[in-house]
Amino acid sequence: MNIVLFANVLPLLATAPSPGEDPASRFIRLLTVFLLAMWVGFEVITKVPQRLHTPLTSGSNAISGVTVVGALVVAGSLTTGFGTLFGLMAVLLAMINVAGGFVVTHRMLEMFNPKKK
Amino acid sequence: MSSQAWINLAYLTASMLFIVAFKQMSGPRTAVRGNLLGAAGMAIAIIAACFEQPVTMSIAAHGIWPLLLLLFFAAIGGGIGATMAIRWPMTGMPQMVALLNGFGGAASMLVAAAELSSTRAVARFGEEARQAVAATSLEPWTQFAIAIGLACFIGSVTLTGSLVAFGKLHELPQFKKPWDNPNRQWISLALALAALFLLWGVFSTSQLLFFLLLVLVAAALGVTLTLPIGGADMPVVICLLNSYSGLAAAAAGFVIDNSVLVIAGSLVGASGLILTAIMCRAMNRSLVGVLFGGLGTTTTIDADEVYAGKIKSADTEELAMVLEQADRVVIVPGYGLAVAQAQHAVRELADVLEERGTSIAYAIHPVAGRMPGHMNVLLAEADIPYEQLCEMDDINPAFPETDVAIVIGANDVVNPAARNDPDSPIAGMPILDVDKAQTVIVIKRSLSPGFAGIPNPLFAADNTLMYFADGKKALIDLTAAIARE
Numbered sequence: 001m002n003i004v005l006f007a008n009v010l011p012l013l014a015t016a017p018s019p020g021e022d023p024a025s026r027f028i029r030l031l032t033v034f035l036l037a038m039w040v041g042f043e044v045i046t047k048v049p050q051r052l053h054t055p056l057t058s059g060s061n062a063i064s065g066v067t068v069v070g071a072l073v074v075a076g077s078l079t080t081g082f083g084t085l086f087g088l089m090a091v092l093l094a095m096i097n098v099a100g101g102f103v104v105t106h107r108m109l110e111m112f113n114p115k116k117k
Numbered sequence: 118m119s120s121q122a123w124i125n126l127a128y129l130t131a132s133m134l135f136i137v138a139f140k141q142m143s144g145p146r147t148a149v150r151g152n153l154l155g156a157a158g159m160a161i162a163i164i165a166a167c168f169e170q171p172v173t174m175s176i177a178a179h180g181i182w183p184l185l186l187l188l189f190f191a192a193i194g195g196g197i198g199a200t201m202a203i204r205w206p207m208t209g210m211p212q213m214v215a216l217l218n219g220f221g222g223a224a225s226m227l228v229a230a231a232e233l234s235s236t237r238a239v240a241r242f243g244e245e246a247r248q249a250v251a252a253t254s255l256e257p258w259t260q261f262a263i264a265i266g267l268a269c270f271i272g273s274v275t276l277t278g279s280l281v282a283f284g285k286l287h288e289l290p291q292f293k294k295p296w297d298n299p300n301r302q303w304i305s306l307a308l309a310l311a312a313l314f315l316l317w318g319v320f321s322t323s324q325l326l327f328f329l330l331l332v333l334v335a336a337a338l339g340v341t342l343t344l345p346i347g348g349a350d351m352p353v354v355i356c357l358l359n360s361y362s363g364l365a366a367a368a369a370g371f372v373i374d375n376s377v378l379v380i381a382g383s384l385v386g387a388s389g390l391i392l393t394a395i396m397c398r399a400m401n402r403s404l405v406g407v408l409f410g411g412l413g414t415t416t417t418i419d420a421d422e423v424y425a426g427k428i429k430s431a432d433t434e435e436l437a438m439v440l441e442q443a444d445r446v447v448i449v450p451g452y453g454l455a456v457a458q459a460q461h462a463v464r465e466l467a468d469v470l471e472e473r474g475t476s477i478a479y480a481i482h483p484v485a486g487r488m489p490g491h492m493n494v495l496l497a498e499a500d501i502p503y504e505q506l507c508e509m510d511d512i513n514p515a516f517p518e519t520d521v522a523i524v525i526g527a528n529d530v531v532n533p534a535a536r537n538d539p540d541s542p543i544a545g546m547p548i549l550d551v552d553k554a555q556t557v558i559v560i561k562r563s564l565s566p567g568f569a570g571i572p573n574p575l576f577a578a579d580n581t582l583m584y585f586a587d588g589k590k591a592l593i594d595l596t597a598a599i600a601r602e
Binding site: 024026027030033034035037038039040041042044045046047048049050051052053054055056057058059060061062063064065066067068069070071072073074075076077078079080082083084085086087088089090091092093094095096097098099100101102103104105106107108109110111112113 | 128132135136138139140142143144145148149151152153155156158159162163165166167169171172174175179183184186187190191192193194195196197198199201202203205207210213214217218220221223224225227228230231232234235237260263355356359362363365366367369370371372373374375376377378379380381382383384385386387388389390391392395481483488489490491493494497498503506508509
């Protein structure tokens with residue numbers, strides 16, 4: 001893992017969106033985070049053993065349910081009826097994704113664990 | 118430190134946990150801990166989200182019930198997800214992952230839609246409502262317009278694509294036949310162009326109509342892209358949809374300006390793309406070839422010429438005798454075994470042979486099963502010891518010293534033409550070298566070709582015995598015949 005890469009990403013993660021920030025620089029800040037995180041992803045998952053492909057798929061699937069964070073924020077703001085309705089549906093679906101993904105991954109990995117047998 | 122700083126710190130912690138989780142999930146010894154760390158990161162991020170300003174402001178205005186409402190829906194979703202995960206059979210893992218992917222994609226799309234609805238309300242109600250939502254503006258060519266467009270587009274494609282994949286994998290009758298409309302590529306292309314036009318419309322004008330049309334066109338595109346894909350290509354589709362669901366979450370992160378969504382989403386996007394590349398390489402196919410259907414070549418190899426007079430069919434007793442004399446047996450389970458759900462029957466055959474002192478190994482091709490690594494999970498569920506599961510590169514050198522190789526429900530991945538015939542459509546595809554074993558037993562219903570649609574010279578080889586039967590029944594009969602001796 002590239003230490004320099006981490007050193008670059010960390011300060012970006014800690015940057016809070018400041019109210020005075022103009023839209024273009026906010027976009028570029030998030031784009032930087034996005035591209036560096038993609039790169040971290042490629043670096044971290046270079047050689048996956050074949051027998052872990054299924055748990056990795058379902059585990060990463062669970063992590064993609066992180067959109068529940070966004071769902072909670074938009075649903076919790078209660079600005080409009082539609083906004084709240086969409087937000088609550090998103091909370092529901094994303095939580096199915098999160099809970100289902102992590103639990104099923106755990107179940108699979110336990111089967112691979114020879115000590116349990 | 119302001120409360121927003123604490124929330125950001127929590128998001129930072131969650132992001133780091135996700136990265137560590139991914140690192141550990143790619144190692145066999147650390148994978149269980151990796152998954153738990155990922156879950157811990159998710160819990161931290163969810164708790165932090167409940168303290169975000171829009172939520173705390175509506176709590177201040179309406180009392181505690183907004184929070185209770187959120188937790189209620191989260192608890193229902195979590196309950197449904199956990200119940201599904203505990204009950205779902207391991208053979209059905211691909212369709213469960215497909216379904217969950219679809220939910221994730223839909224959630225990202227809904228986040229964008231909700232934010233769009235709130236922002237339009239801000240435009241109508243002015244300053245008072247603006248307090249409650251993040252400071253976003255619906256001007257053309259802003260981060261907001263672009264991100265909402267992309268989140269709607271990717272989320273919608275992910276949703277319908279995943280639902281179709283679920284239908285195909287779950288073998289719903291409506292999806293039994295692959296969609297073979299000769300114009301399907303043109304239909305998909307037209308939809309893709311329409312989607313691009315609508316995306317441009319969304320970016321440049323932010324009209325609500327364009328958003329709605331974009332969601333619809335993207336939904337149709339998800340269907341037309343997934344429908345024609347054959348069963349053997351499903352591993353690629355699962356990986357790709359997984360990647361999309363991550364990218365949809367990242368796009369939703371751009372919409373609400375949230376770094377943990379962007380980071381986790383792009384990590385998933387990257388891992389899905391890596392697995393997609395691994396799967397394509399293992400099948401010797403390009404991603405474009407998989408997505409736009411067929412192998413792209415029409416085969417002219419005559420099956421009769423390859424097979425005529427050379428097929429040796431054997432019955433149960435003969436095969437039992439061959440197996441009894443073998444010291445080293447390698448079992449090659451393929452897609453057909455997963456379909457027949459014969460993993461327990463395989464295990465019983467292996468048990469009988471092991472009692473007689475035969476050494477057993479399983480040779481697993483990277484695309485065996487219906488999703489990446491699926492065969493390993495199926496065999497592990499049948500309590501087959503982990504050490505006996507061998508990857509292709511590890512087992513291939515051992516075939517010349519193998520007495521009997523038993524091929525069950527695999528075809529293209531053991532076709533020596535990939536190695537010997539440079540003109541073959543599958544030339545260069547990595548295969549299991551079963552033809553180098555002393556004797557090869559192929560259990561198969563008929564001589565019908567595999568997904569590549571070409572005859573397999575292995576079936577006509579001198580050292581091959583064909584056993585025409587249903588995989589599961591064949592294994593049970595063989596086990597009984599050996600046990601009788």
